[in-house]
Amino acid sequence: MTDTDENVTNGPRQLTVIGVASGKGGVGKTTLSAHIALALCQLGHRVALLDADLGLANAQLLLGVNAPFHVGDVLAGRKSLDEVCVAGPLGLTLIPGASGNSELANLTAAEAQGLVQSIAASTQEIDVVVIDAAAGLSESNLTFLRACDIRLVVLQDEPASIADAYGLIKLQSLESRMENLFVVPNRVSSQKAGADLFEKMNRVCMKFLDEPVGYLHSVEEDPELTKASRQRQNIFESNPHSSAAKCFTELALRLSKALSRDNIANPTQ
Numbered sequence: 312m313t314d315t316d317e318n319v320t321n322g323p324r325q326l327t328v329i330g331v332a333s334g335k336g337g338v339g340k341t342t343l344s345a346h347i348a349l350a351l352c353q354l355g356h357r358v359a360l361l362d363a364d365l366g367l368a369n370a371q372l373l374l375g376v377n378a379p380f381h382v383g384d385v386l387a388g389r390k391s392l393d394e395v396c397v398a399g400p401l402g403l404t405l406i407p408g409a410s411g412n413s414e415l416a417n418l419t420a421a422e423a424q425g426l427v428q429s430i431a432a433s434t435q436e437i438d439v440v441v442i443d444a445a446a447g448l449s450e451s452n453l454t455f456l457r458a459c460d461i462r463l464v465v466l467q468d469e470p471a472s473i474a475d476a477y478g479l480i481k482l483q484s485l486e487s488r489m490e491n492l493f494v495v496p497n498r499v500s501s502q503k504a505g506a507d508l509f510e511k512m513n514r515v516c517m518k519f520l521d522e523p524v525g526y527l528h529s530v531e532e533d534p535e536l537t538k539a540s541r542q543r544q545n546i547f548e549s550n551p552h553s554s555a556a557k558c559f560t561e562l563a564l565r566l567s568k569a570l571s572r573d574n575i576a577n578p579t580q
């Protein structure tokens with residue numbers, strides 16, 4: 312697909328920003344955001360992945376690309392976005408993260424929004440930005456989530472992850488941001504187990520927040536993912552028939568449908 316305008320069903324191209332967050336660290340945000348971004352590329356979207364994790368900028372490792380500059384260079388005015396962007400697999404554009412960089416930590420909501428908008432403007436072709444956010448409830452993290460149209464909260468079926476995911480969801484509820492917020496159970500033993508985990512979280516949300524949380528699909532435990540990441544490969548290239556690859560594709564399809572329901576550009580429909 313070469314012409315963006317031919318690919319959209321809802322008028323001029325719009326930018327959709329998807330934030331991938333979690334309460335607890337290490338639950339699969341980078342894995343999920345990179346693979347959702349790649350799956351959306353395969354569905355015909357033009358996707359940029361913004362690595363907004365201040366701690367370990369590891370999206371580039373997972374994608375097997377070397378990035379000399381990072382988003383902190385853009386924020387500090389040292390580089391333009393185009394100089395910082397690197398081409399990832401499957402047509403993905405990666406905006407590398409700034410390990411331990413303080414420019415990102417102190418972004419205001421307007422600056423975060425401005426950064427996201429300039430990603431769309433500078434590359435001209437991007438219709439989806441996926442943000443790999445840091446774990447936890449830091450102000451910079453919440454700032455990025457405020458700039459997102461869709462928020463995905465990754466969690467695993469263990470008490471600390473569930474509790475911390477709920478803490479993040481509760482904050483979103485307090486900010487009236489429950490619309491387009493979806494729980495994504497990761498490393499589950501089956502889709503049924505993932506749906507059960509979602510139900511558990513949804514019951515808690517209904518009871519204490521008086522509103523539901525959304526659900527699209529779960530990602531199953533798949534040792535192929537760990538193997539792929541050790542080899543600095545993504546699962547679509549290393550093992551496209553794996554269960555994880557199928558989960559990410561299905562998740563991206565459902566996400567893509569959710570985008571079109573909300574009148575957001577969706578070239579697959």
Ligand SMILES: Nc1ncnc2c1ncn2[C@@H]1O[C@H](COP(=O)(O)OP(=O)(O)OP(=O)(O)O)[C@@H](O)[C@H]1O
Pocket residue numbers: 333335336337338339340341342343364367445446497498499530531532533534536537540555
């Ligand atoms: N569904 C899965 N099946 C098997 N392994 C997985 C799965 N999801 C993630 N992993 C593995 O879990 C580890 C942590 O994943 P990842 O780095 O994506 O987490 P994270 O939430 O981004 O961590 P951090 O909070 O440190 O940024 C990685 O080794 C990854 O390969």
Ligand SMILES: [Mg+2]
Pocket residue numbers: 340341342364369
């Ligand atoms: Mg990460």
